[in-house]
Amino acid sequence: MQYILLIYGEETAGTAMSPEDQAKGLQEWTDYTQWLKDKGYYVGGDALHPTSDATTVRVRNGETLVSDGPFAETKEQLGGYYLVECPSLDDAIEASAKLPIGYRGSVEIRPVMVYDDEGHPS
Amino acid sequence: MIRVLGDFDLAEDAVQDAFAQAMRVWPERGIPDNPGAWITTTARNRAIDRLRRERTLREKTAQLGALEALESLGGDETDVSGIPDDRLRLIFTCCHPALRMDARVALTLKTLGGLTTGEIARAFLVPEPTMAQRLVRAKHKIREAAIPYRVPPAELLPERLPGVLAVLYLVFNEGYAATSGPLVRTDLCDEAIRLTRVLGTLMPDEPEAAGLLALMLLQHSHRDARTGPRGELVLLEDQDRARWDHAMIDEGLATLDRAIVARRPGPYQLQGAIAALHARAPRPEDTDWPQIAALYDRLAESSPSPVVELNRAVAIAMADGPERGLALFVPLESELDGYHLFHAARADLFRRLDRNEEAAAAYRRALELVTNPEQRSYLERRLAEVTGP
Numbered sequence: 001m002q003y004i005l006l007i008y009g010e011e012t013a014g015t016a017m018s019p020e021d022q023a024k025g026l027q028e029w030t031d032y033t034q035w036l037k038d039k040g041y042y043v044g045g046d047a048l049h050p051t052s053d054a055t056t057v058r059v060r061n062g063e064t065l066v067s068d069g070p071f072a073e074t075k076e077q078l079g080g081y082y083l084v085e086c087p088s089l090d091d092a093i094e095a096s097a098k099l100p101i102g103y104r105g106s107v108e109i110r111p112v113m114v115y116d117d118e119g120h121p122s
Numbered sequence: 123m124i125r126v127l128g129d130f131d132l133a134e135d136a137v138q139d140a141f142a143q144a145m146r147v148w149p150e151r152g153i154p155d156n157p158g159a160w161i162t163t164t165a166r167n168r169a170i171d172r173l174r175r176e177r178t179l180r181e182k183t184a185q186l187g188a189l190e191a192l193e194s195l196g197g198d199e200t201d202v203s204g205i206p207d208d209r210l211r212l213i214f215t216c217c218h219p220a221l222r223m224d225a226r227v228a229l230t231l232k233t234l235g236g237l238t239t240g241e242i243a244r245a246f247l248v249p250e251p252t253m254a255q256r257l258v259r260a261k262h263k264i265r266e267a268a269i270p271y272r273v274p275p276a277e278l279l280p281e282r283l284p285g286v287l288a289v290l291y292l293v294f295n296e297g298y299a300a301t302s303g304p305l306v307r308t309d310l311c312d313e314a315i316r317l318t319r320v321l322g323t324l325m326p327d328e329p330e331a332a333g334l335l336a337l338m339l340l341q342h343s344h345r346d347a348r349t350g351p352r353g354e355l356v357l358l359e360d361q362d363r364a365r366w367d368h369a370m371i372d373e374g375l376a377t378l379d380r381a382i383v384a385r386r387p388g389p390y391q392l393q394g395a396i397a398a399l400h401a402r403a404p405r406p407e408d409t410d411w412p413q414i415a416a417l418y419d420r421l422a423e424s425s426p427s428p429v430v431e432l433n434r435a436v437a438i439a440m441a442d443g444p445e446r447g448l449a450l451f452v453p454l455e456s457e458l459d460g461y462h463l464f465h466a467a468r469a470d471l472f473r474r475l476d477r478n479e480e481a482a483a484a485y486r487r488a489l490e491l492v493t494n495p496e497q498r499s500y501l502e503r504r505l506a507e508v509t510g511p
Contacts, residue, residue, distance in 0.1 A: 001268040088270035089220055090278070111267050 002043065002112035003084050003092040008076040009105035011050045028100035036084065041095060045082035076106055083112070140165035145369055146346075210320055211273050217286045218269045225260035230289045231296065232257055234313065241296075244493050247460060279325060286321065287334050287390065290314050294338050299494065311342050322377075332381035333391030339374030340397035343367040355500040359406040371401045389425040392417055411441035428457040436467055444471040462491035466501060469508075478508040 036042040051070040058065045086092045096107040140161045154160045216229040231237045243253035274282050297310025318335045325331050347361035378394045396417050403409040418434035439447020448471050458464035469484030485505040492498050
């Protein structure tokens with residue numbers, strides 16, 4: 001089963017970290033990614049720029065509307081994702097719980113739609 | 123027995139059931155001429171009943187196509203918790219935390235309790251189409267998100283247990299005070315008790331599982347006294363306590379004592395302690411109501427709910443008089459207006475104070491809400507009492 005782990009957190013939380021803490025944080029993420037790979041779960045993943053660098057696009061009545069910022073103002077913002085391949089939801093839950101996002105943040109697990117060669121959901 | 127049935131556990135359970143039945147029945151009917159044969163025949167019949175129920179359950183499980191498909195997902199993995207009981211796998215799946223609580227209860231009642239969607243809907247005061255949708259969405263989620271069909275591995279069990287206990291207790295309650303049909307559906311109660319026993323074996327160090335079992339045993343011990351000869355409802359204070367299942371009470375009390383030793387109190391142990399106080403009273407007037415009220419105080423602190431407050435108010439009414447109880451009912455009116463037992467309890471307190479008009483109004487309101495026919499008859503009898511000549 002393929003899942004996407006959508007990682008949400010308060011963006012302002014990380015900005016006041018010292019260089020040592022930032023390096024430590026980075027190491028935690030590297031270790032986590034390695035753990036996913038060792039388990040055979042890792043398919044992909046990226047950290048995202050903050051919502052201040054985001055652009056939202058909507059097409060309404062043939063008109064392309066472009067605006068600065070995320071699609072909605074939320075208390076926690078999307079900060080990154082992992083694509084994983086796991087036997088069941090409990091494994092995806094375990095992987096989410098291990099994410100080094102500390103006591104803050106939430107992870108949304110969504111099953112990924114998979115289509116066969118003829119375009120049918122499998 | 124084992125030779126005949128080929129299943130050690132089933133044989134053992136069946137013989138135990140037969141002995142328990144003998145202890146209930148022989149004092150009334152006399153010891154049969156051939157006690158050994160009676161035991162064996164009874165045990166065989168119990169085992170056959172159980173096998174029949176389990177076959178029905180397997181057929182029902184097959185209907186849940188999604189779960190069967192999921193079973194193959196776990197493939198190579200052996201069941202690490204070591205309990206090869208299909209029912210247990212099913213209940214942990216139905217009670218998975220990725221499902222909403224109301225969905226877990228509905229799914230468990232549908233698959234393990236064999237209730238109709240309509241019966242479940244009435245039990246939880248929602249329209250039937252709403253409940254049907256709830257079940258469809260839950261099964262869809264299980265399938266689409268690949269919720270595993272298994273008992274969780276040992277390290278996950280402690281966090282998964284409370285959800286399961288809540289569901290089991292709800293199943294028991296549906297059997298204990300059924301919303302339709304006969305007042306007591308012993309098959310549901312028996313099933314809830316059996317599953318809770320298995321859970322207790324699986325988690326011997328978890329006092330809340332034992333607390334729940336104790337609570338169920340202590341409540342179920344009243345089953346033969348709760349209904350009269352025509353199936354009518356008999357209240358606790360009017361029950362013939364000689365007809366209580368005293369062997370079951372002893373087991374319930376012993377189970378509770380073992381749980382309390384762990385010094386990790388919880389809502390089921392508290393409710394069990396309340397049930398134990400009722401069970402220990404030889405006559406209704408011997409009931410330690412102040413202690414029961416104190417236990418409800420603790421329960422209201424740790425697991426507050428309008429129904430707990432209602433029960434607390436009733437206990438205080440019994441300890442300190444109906445006026446005190448009635449005063450405590452007032453803040454509960456808006457939340458419990460749709461709950462027939464709220465109005466029935468209120469009516470009862472008015473009745474004890476000879477405030478017959480108010481009692482009649484409350485009984486009428488309760489009658490608008492009650493669904494079980496035996497509870498309805500009881501309320502109609504009381505209404506007649508307070509409005510009669």
